[in-house]
Amino acid sequence: MVYDLEFEKPLAELEKRIASLQRKGERLRPEEHVQLQEYERELRRRTEEIYRSLTAWQTVQVARHKDRPYTADFIHLMCEEFFELHGDRRVGDDHAIIGGPALFNGETVMIIGHEKGRGMREKMYHNNGMPHPEGYHKAIRLMEQAEKFGYPVICLVDTQGAFPGLEDEERGQGSAIAASLYAMARLRVPIIAAVIGEGGSGGALAISVADRLLMLEYSIYTVAAPEAAASIIWRDKVYAPQAAEAMRISARELYALGLIDELVPEPLGGAHHNHRLAAENLKTALIHHLQELRQIPVDRLVQMRYEKYRAVGPFGFAS
């Protein structure tokens, strides 16, 4: 385990002490052995305590942790089989979104997700999980294919946002996202979206219009990155932590507001401490929701999806 975030300093300290005792191995004296167990209990207790009440900004840091499991990790850990499909059949293949048919709990589903990539080379290859328009066109292609064969769609969401480049404007980033929202609004198969890390704005929403929206416990979903929001509202991104707090972007807050359907528990200290357990938890939740959704006739399903989005957004009337 590595506790490397700012607010985890006390945990890192304990971890260091534990490691130095463990290094002694056989030579550990009896009282040192007791001390080691004491430290381990303490680490567990402090970790639980800190993670029980993470601030919004701390949650942002966990959601962006470099060792967090990404889409490819989840696919690998949750599915018996996966065949990656490439290309939007128009311009190219965007590696920021990966997807294809997968055997999930014995059934074929279509999995689509943002992939950030780990390490320099992969990050460049996947453009850090920030899609170009081709990525959304590929996602639409895969969703329509899923509809044709009656496969449920599972989307794993993890992006800072759609890529804001000039070439993206040339190739219609806005149109591509709008087209994806449109396709998902009327797709005639069950759709489940799960935010596994960062749900960054329109670039995330574009693959998360769904019958069920799940979020991992320490993931976030934002209308704009907290840094961006801070510079818009208060003209300075040093206020990002305040913006994160005010916009209520953590999974827990969104769950409390009734905007998401399930909070998927993460392993102690965050998903990056135990990819396998994180994937098991997500898989359990996905299976549960898939089973429920499969019971619903498709006309009813699409109708319910419409009603769910139609109802979002409170307003009042001036007297």
Add this chain to the structure above:
Amino acid sequence: MAKEAAGSSGGPQPEQRSGPGVAPDNLMVKCPKCKEILYSRDWEKNLKVCSRCNYHFRLTAHERVNLLLDPGSFVELDAAMVSVDPLNFVSRSQSYAEKLQEERAKVGLNEGAIRGYGTIEGLPLSLAVMDFRFIGGSMGSVVGEKVTRAIELGLERRWPVLVVSTSGGARMQEGFYSLLQMAKTVAALARLSEAHIPYFSLITDPTTGGVTASFAMLGDVILAEPGALIAFAGPRVIEQFMHVKLPEGTVNSEFVLQHGMIDAVVHRRELRATLARLLRLYKVPEAARAQQPASATAQSQVEVATLLPRQSSQSRAEVGGGQDGLRS
């Protein structure tokens, strides 16, 4: 939403300069683009377009309605609809509730969009029009709701729908609720589409972020005024992210037209006539036909039957296999 992404954002505030181009005395205005001093009266007669460089000044929502609709035909609906503060948004200085109050007083509108119905050259339509002055034309729940209701009225009355966009992106102070307005409006558009009712999108300066990535770019016909900034990420976001300097006007109406994202760039003077032409061309099919496929088929077969004898056998063949081809 402004976009996004990353680091920063093209959100509303940076756009709000002090009342674009209006000089202190009301007799003259200065064109922000070519700096020409224009007589207010001429300028207004010219629909607030610079007579020298063709710069289209921004219009308020009501000015837009007056420009486009038949005089006196507009009936506004939901004018009293206001934003609530769903997140109880904690602000460093002014609260969101105070901000809303201030904007209402300043702009004279309850929110950043108006909606209702009216006619253009006698043809009815349902419409929603955004107003950039209200918190940078940002889309919160009320803007999303008004656009959605405009679409729903079109569905109910079987009228074409027009949305006039101008927006700096999503309303930060309503967080995830704002983002979800993109999905809400688009879901309503999908229904409109399934009912075979046309939707026209008119994009005006500036339109960026979540509005660009939802209803603005989904028109059956998409029009834009000349020189309007139209982008998903605003130019400042692109510059910051790509570490480049974009020449003025890189991402505008002409740019998106050239790249195939919209159908036409239309001078303000021509907008009303253009919309009237579209309303005449895109006639809404009768409900019975669109909604009841069975009887519609029967009816169209009758039409085909009466039509066919008048066509030459050659032209029938060209249509693809004669009668059978038409029927299938």
